Amino acid sequence: MIEYFKAVLARRRDDEGASGVEYGLLVAAIAAVIIGLAFAIGVFVKNGFQDTCDELNAHDASAQTCP
Secondary structure, three states, rough: OOOHHHHHHHHHHHOOOOHHHHHHHHHHHHHHHHHHHOOOHHHHHHHHHHHHHHHHHHHHHOOOOOO
């Protein structure tokens, strides 16, 4: 049994780290999260500007400054 654990530990030490494919998948996952957050934040910012334009147009109906 001890020999088995020694063999497992020896194979574990031979591991040279993550391969390029694993790093690529990690970068792709991080990029997907960043893009998702950017789109989500963009929707909130757009709605905030639209609400501001609507309020400005409601107070001054003669000067339509926003589409």
